[in-house]
Amino acid sequence: MSEINLKHISKSYGDLQAVDDVSLSVRDGELLCLLGPSGCGKSTTMRMISGLETPTSGEVYIGGENVTGQAAYDRDTSMVFQNWALFPYKSVLENVAFGLKMRGDSSEERTRKAHEMLERVHMEGFEGSNPTDLSGGQKQRVALARSLAVDPDVLLLDEPLSNLDKRLREEMQIELKDIHQEFAKTFVYVTHNQDEAFTLADRIGIMNDGRLVQVGEPTEVYRNPTNRFVEEFLGDTNFVAGEVTDVSDRYAHLSTEFDSTIRIPAFGTVDPGASFTVSLRPEFMWIQPADGTDSPEGATARADGTGGDTVAGTVESTIYRGSTIRYVVDVGGEQLFVEQSVTDESGIEEGDQVELEWNTDDLLVFDPDGSRVRAG
Amino acid sequence: MSVETPDTVLDRVWAPFESQSGSRRSLLLMSPLILFEVLIFVIPFAMLVRISFSEQSQSLPYAEGTFTVASYLEVLQSGLLQGIITYSFKLGIIATAIAVVLATFYAYATWRADGLLKSALLFSVVLPLLTTLVIKTYAWVPLLAPNGTANNLLLAVGVLSSPVQVVPNTAGVIVGQVYIVFPYAMLAIYSVLSTVEWELVEAARDLGAGRVRSFFEVVLPEIMPGITVATIISFAWSVGAYSAPALLGAGSDRPFALEVEEQMLLNFNWPIATALSTIMLVLMFVSIVIIYAVLGRFGGDISDAA
Numbered sequence: 001m002s003e004i005n006l007k008h009i010s011k012s013y014g015d016l017q018a019v020d021d022v023s024l025s026v027r028d029g030e031l032l033c034l035l036g037p038s039g040c041g042k043s044t045t046m047r048m049i050s051g052l053e054t055p056t057s058g059e060v061y062i063g064g065e066n067v068t069g070q071a072a073y074d075r076d077t078s079m080v081f082q083n084w085a086l087f088p089y090k091s092v093l094e095n096v097a098f099g100l101k102m103r104g105d106s107s108e109e110r111t112r113k114a115h116e117m118l119e120r121v122h123m124e125g126f127e128g129s130n131p132t133d134l135s136g137g138q139k140q141r142v143a144l145a146r147s148l149a150v151d152p153d154v155l156l157l158d159e160p161l162s163n164l165d166k167r168l169r170e171e172m173q174i175e176l177k178d179i180h181q182e183f184a185k186t187f188v189y190v191t192h193n194q195d196e197a198f199t200l201a202d203r204i205g206i207m208n209d210g211r212l213v214q215v216g217e218p219t220e221v222y223r224n225p226t227n228r229f230v231e232e233f234l235g236d237t238n239f240v241a242g243e244v245t246d247v248s249d250r251y252a253h254l255s256t257e258f259d260s261t262i263r264i265p266a267f268g269t270v271d272p273g274a275s276f277t278v279s280l281r282p283e284f285m286w287i288q289p290a291d292g293t294d295s296p297e298g299a300t301a302r303a304d305g306t307g308g309d310t311v312a313g314t315v316e317s318t319i320y321r322g323s324t325i326r327y328v329v330d331v332g333g334e335q336l337f338v339e340q341s342v343t344d345e346s347g348i349e350e351g352d353q354v355e356l357e358w359n360t361d362d363l364l365v366f367d368p369d370g371s372r373v374r375a376g
Numbered sequence: 377m378s379v380e381t382p383d384t385v386l387d388r389v390w391a392p393f394e395s396q397s398g399s400r401r402s403l404l405l406m407s408p409l410i411l412f413e414v415l416i417f418v419i420p421f422a423m424l425v426r427i428s429f430s431e432q433s434q435s436l437p438y439a440e441g442t443f444t445v446a447s448y449l450e451v452l453q454s455g456l457l458q459g460i461i462t463y464s465f466k467l468g469i470i471a472t473a474i475a476v477v478l479a480t481f482y483a484y485a486t487w488r489a490d491g492l493l494k495s496a497l498l499f500s501v502v503l504p505l506l507t508t509l510v511i512k513t514y515a516w517v518p519l520l521a522p523n524g525t526a527n528n529l530l531l532a533v534g535v536l537s538s539p540v541q542v543v544p545n546t547a548g549v550i551v552g553q554v555y556i557v558f559p560y561a562m563l564a565i566y567s568v569l570s571t572v573e574w575e576l577v578e579a580a581r582d583l584g585a586g587r588v589r590s591f592f593e594v595v596l597p598e599i600m601p602g603i604t605v606a607t608i609i610s611f612a613w614s615v616g617a618y619s620a621p622a623l624l625g626a627g628s629d630r631p632f633a634l635e636v637e638e639q640m641l642l643n644f645n646w647p648i649a650t651a652l653s654t655i656m657l658v659l660m661f662v663s664i665v666i667i668y669a670v671l672g673r674f675g676g677d678i679s680d681a682a
Contacts, residue, residue: 052578072581073590085579089597098593099583150583 002063002076002153002186003028004049009058010210011044018044020210021058031180031187033197036207037233042190045207046156049188051075063153073102078152082159084143086131092118092142093127099150117145120179137168144176148183157189161196173199194234198222206230228370231279238280238336244272251360254278258332262309263360267373276373279364282339287327287346290353310357311336315350329356428650437646447651457635457652464631464656465663468615471553475610476603478554479561483602484595486562487569498566501559513552513619517543520551520624544626552620557613561606568602569595604671608664615660632656 004026011019019041026032034042047053048060051072059068067075078099086095093114100110118124121141131139140160147155157176161169177200180187191197197204198218205215206229214226225231232239242256251263252270256278264278290312313331324339327348338356340346348354365373431442451457486497504512519525522539530536542548572595580590596603618633632652639649 050582052582072578073584073586077582079579079582081575081579083573083575085573085575087576087580087594098580098585102580102584102589146583 004154004186004188005061005064006045006049007059007061009045009048009055009060011041011048011053012056017210019048019055022207022210022212023058024205024212024215026186026188027202028186029184030202031177031189031200033189033191033201033204034207035191035194035197035204035233038192040207041210042192042207043158046079046158046188046190049154050077050079050156052079076153077156078147078150078154079156079158080140080143080147080160082162084131084139084160086139086142086146088130088132090131091127092123092129092131092134095131095142096146096149098146103150113149114145117149118142120148121145121175136164137172140164140172144179148179152185154186154188155183157187159190159192162191162193169196170199176200206233208233225364226372228277228279228366228372231364231366236282236337238282240278240280240334240336242276242278244270244274244276246272256334258311258334258336260311260332262311264363264365265361267365275368277366277368279366280336280358281362281364282326282337284362285336285338285356285358287329287338287340287348288355288357289346289348290355308357309360310355312353312355315348315352315354317350318348327354329354331356424650425654427646428654430647432645432647437640437644447647448655450648451651451655460630460632460635460652461656461659463629464615464617464633465659467549467553467617467621467631468611471550471557471614471617472607472610474550475554475557475561475614476565476606479558479565479606480599480603482558482562483566483569483599484591486566487572501562504555505559509556509619510623513556513623516548516552516555516624520548543624544629546625546629548624549617549621549629552624553614553617556617556620557610560609560613564606564609565599565602568599572598600671604668607667607671611663611667612660615656615663 004024006022006024009019009022010017022041022045024045034045036042044053048055049062051067051070051074055068059066061067062075062077087098090098093111096114096117097110100113105113115124115127118127121144123138123141123145126134126138126142131142134142143160160176161172164172173196176189180200189197189200201218203215203217204221206213206221208229214221214230216224221230222234225234228239231237240256240258240262242254242262245253245255245261247253247266247270250266252266253261254264254276255261262278264276311331313329313336316328316330316335319326319328320342321339323342325342326337326339328335328337336356367373427438428447429443429445431439431444431446433439482497482501486494486501489497517524520542521527522541524543526542527536527539531539542551576594576598577590580594581587585593615631616633617631618637621629621631621634636649636653639645639652
């Protein structure tokens with residue numbers, strides 16, 4: 001069993017609070033991604049699991065055992081570094097066998113295991129090479145083999161793919177996922193890349209400013225962000241601020257920055273005058289020419305009685321993004337963007353008058369301090 | 377016809393150089409350095425070698441125009457001079473071993489320190505270089521003499537019951553010589569160490585290597601070029617030591633530099649002095665080749681140190 005329990009761990013360097021009271025449980029055999037912008041404390045949190053940093057306060061448990069005071073070399077964790085940290089004066093084989101040598105395995109035993117690991121990461125034939133002669137992707141594979149060779153209870157990966165190009169990164173993501181399933185170990189993976197976290201993670205822990213903001217399965221954190229930071233960090237969205245003008249039984253009316261009133265779901269305690277910020281996700285909006293012809297989806301939204309909302313605007317620019325087209329629409333001086341699949345040929349061009357339509361129940365509403373306000 | 381000749385003759389002389397140097401301009405840029413080297417090293421050294429093959433003379437420093445290997449035979453056969461050569465190498469080996477080990481520790485500590493402590497450690501190394509060699513070497517006398525600070529302190533505390541004669545003595549010479557070469561050894565090692573990524577040590581520790589093990593497995597191979605340079609500087613300087621033995625040594629502390637001085641200036645026996653110098657130079661050269669070969673085997677690329 002190798003579940004990880006972090007209990008109220010904090011780390012400060014002088015005046016800098018790098019990690020602030022983080023409590024987190026990583027289940028046995030799970031792949032958990034710590035996701036956040038650079039400097040949010042995700043790497044420091046991981047380094048405290050590895051033993052390379054000692055928490056200023058709080059405790060670290062691995063497999064039920066308190067390891068807070070244990071040095072890195074006494075812990076059954078193994079780390080894959082962002083810059084790989086391969087030993088330059090050792091061959092690829094010696095690098096992979098290093099942990100086994102430290103453990104005291106015999107020479108034949110560690111050579112055999114190192115060969116096996118190199119084969120697993122498709123690096124057979126490079127045993128005698130010098131790591132400095134390898135490409136980034138190859139170094140990554142060797143670093144992974146080196147960490148896996150010691151058969152750790154917990155594998156820690158610190159942005160291991162961030163130095164690779166997009167194509168190779170995606171290839172390695174798939175391979176890492178396979179390796180995770182095959183070895184059935186607890187993996188903690190640090191990244192600042194949302195796509196990577198969504199691709200790999202069983203659960204995602206989102207960090208900001210030294211704090212753990214939300215933990216949950218990818219679909220949950222995406223669909224149900226607990227605060228504005230998570231919503232902003234996980235994907236592009238339009239934030240619209242406004243003030244409540246009046247409240248009806250199901251919806252409140254919000255007077256927005258772009259001089260147009262939109263409806264938001266009404267919650268128990270909404271009073272006129274309260275301020276809110278609404279997230280209008282581009283994928284929840286439809287764009288249609290302002291000539292009265294409804295898009296089929298828009299018509300459906302209204303037909304099912306949940307209530308849609310519409311604003312009118314002018315297309316300011318269209319941005320071709322490969323599989324989608326992004327329309328930037330000027331609505332009363334504010335810009336909203338909406339995305340549409342390129343296969344939905346709507347014939348909309350720059351300068352066209354359009355309507356944006358959405359389903360009111362899809363809106364995510366946040367109060368001024370950033371926390372999520374839920375309907376009901 | 378003769379008008380063109382100077383040009384073509386010059387070209388012909390130049391041709392072999394040109395193919396090696398790549399362009400005339402680079403050779404031109406190097407010419408002051410080449411001139412300087414020839415004037416202050418090659419010519420005087422050739423003169424020195426020439427004198428070592430001259431006959432000894434009663435009235436003059438050496439007999440001009442003569443040729444003999446007598447002085448070499450004398451140096452190699454004299455027990456006294458053999459003892460002097462042995463002493464020089466012993467001093468070189470001991471001072472180098474102590475200086476390089478201390479310098480490695482000190483450089484490691486400086487590497488790991490940060491902020492004010494790092495600056496203080498670096499500054500302390502550079503500071504002694506700002507004083508003249510004689511003054512800072514002589515400063516050990518009041519510190520280490522039988523009635524000096526160190527002895528008085530240890531006597532007062534009760535660690536010693538009678539003063540220890542460190543200066544003038546061989547121990548004093550070693551202390552002084554280590555002190556002289558230490559900054560150069562430390563800076564040579566530190567310059568390489570400062571380029572090593574700490575992450576490598578972290579990776580080694582993460583894979584189960586303890587503090588000592590991770591140093592020997594990961595750091596040492598990386599800093600070997602610096603250690604090699606530190607060893608060569610310390611060794612060459614300590615074998616040729618002059619001021620530490622002269623100021624801190626007893627009568628028996630007689631390295632070859634002191635002997636050469638006496639033969640040159642007191643005995644006016646230049647052939648012996650120059651023959652001893654030439655032999656030492658050859659021995660030093662052989663030693664340095666051996667140091668390169670031995671230390672180079674432990675990893676690292678010597679050319680990295682440049």
